[in-house]
Amino acid sequence: MSKPNPADRKYTREHEWAMNSGDGTIVMGITDYAQKMLTDIVYVELPEIGKKVKQMQTVAVVESVKSVSDVYSPVSGEVVDINRILEEKPEILNQDAFGEGWICRIKMDDPTELDTLMSAAEYTEFIKGLEH
């Protein structure tokens, strides 16, 4: 069983989460479901600060021993902070994907994009559908 998906944030169909900080930025990461699917994460390629991304464009890359997976940005905007701890300790993503394993902070171009994402309840239903 995955950890419950916190209700304080929004979700993509590609298994990213975005939490609105209320100051025009979001913090984002991958979901607990995603880290479980990836299993042993051994490398995270973080974006550079200042990188501009469009919604659902690749913003980071997460690698397990076997696989390479793109992480998509839940919103359009500019990367203003990154979680450098992941460079040294990528396994934090396996341990705490919703907390310590956050990937980056993005300054949003258009906050209404958040409305296009799923709620926690919708995302929970969505991954239930994938498991069957």
Added chain:
Amino acid sequence: MKKTPLYEQHVRLGAKIIDFGGWAMPVQYTNVIDEHRATRENAGLFDICHMGEIEVRGPDAFSLLQCVMSRNLESQGDNQMKLSLMINEQGGIIDDLTVYRFSEDSYMVVTNAVTKEKDYQWLLKVKGEKSLSGVQIRDITEGTGKLDLQGPASQSILQEITAGDLASLKFYESMHTKVLDMPAIISRSGYTGEDGFEIYTPGGGVATVWKELLKAGSASGLKPVGLGARDTLRLEAGMMLYGNDMNETISPFEVVYGWIVDLKKEFIGRDALSRQKEKGVEKQLVGFEMEDRGIARHGYKIREDGRDIGEVTSGTFSPTLNKAIGLAFVPVSHKEPGTALYIQIRDHLVKARVVRLPFYKRKK
């Protein structure tokens, strides 16, 4: 997809199943790193039923094999196995395989899974061309179960269910014996760089052997291991994977197989290889370690002065060394250990360094 007789066991153990050369195989049961470490520290059990076994028997068995194998089999004694290559007329590698000699007229050839049919057809073709009527070639893959048991605890675990005296079995030797109540062939060999065994049983009995081995090994930390860790284990041990690191356009001298080519004997492909040996090769497969952050994967390019000069054939994160490693083709000018390589990973160049193989060697 084809299923091995152990498919139900894998599903029951919660394995993630992938398509490997048309076979539904477990890639991992828990995760690659745990399974890798279990094999290095204790023991790992692998379903290898997908690999091919071809029986070669009769008075002409030796003549046929001597004709297709790059290795001189004259010195091979009964119950010895040899790693060898089959080479095409152009000097390319048809397959890397192991040849078991049981007696002068009884051999078994063990092939990679995806190359088995091709190897079988090649043996039949050469038999016909050389008019070797005194040899029977039989594909026995279907009825044969194969398990690999690898790691330092392998001997004590396997000894619990076999009558064969494993302590007396030397590296790359085989014995006919019994496992449980079934006839079996056991060799001391494998694909991980650890001590261990390859076990051949009747296909119908392999699930029982699998279950009994897991039971016998539960106290010693034995784990079932998927193809994910099989790949990281073999790569750390500096072993190549057919289809990944070599194919029919690659010569043994371009990879690390020069030592199993005997140009002093006649075999198919020898003339091409002799010419190549004289002329020298242009590219060479080398081991590398990443110096900068990043994992180089199969197909990534090695760059210099704005152009591609080589290509990664295998690359992964090494659980034992805790760093990214790999194999790559480089120009011979770049093959010396210590040479810096720049690998294109997505949109940046990442520095690596040529190192001597293997990456990992077990303590004796």
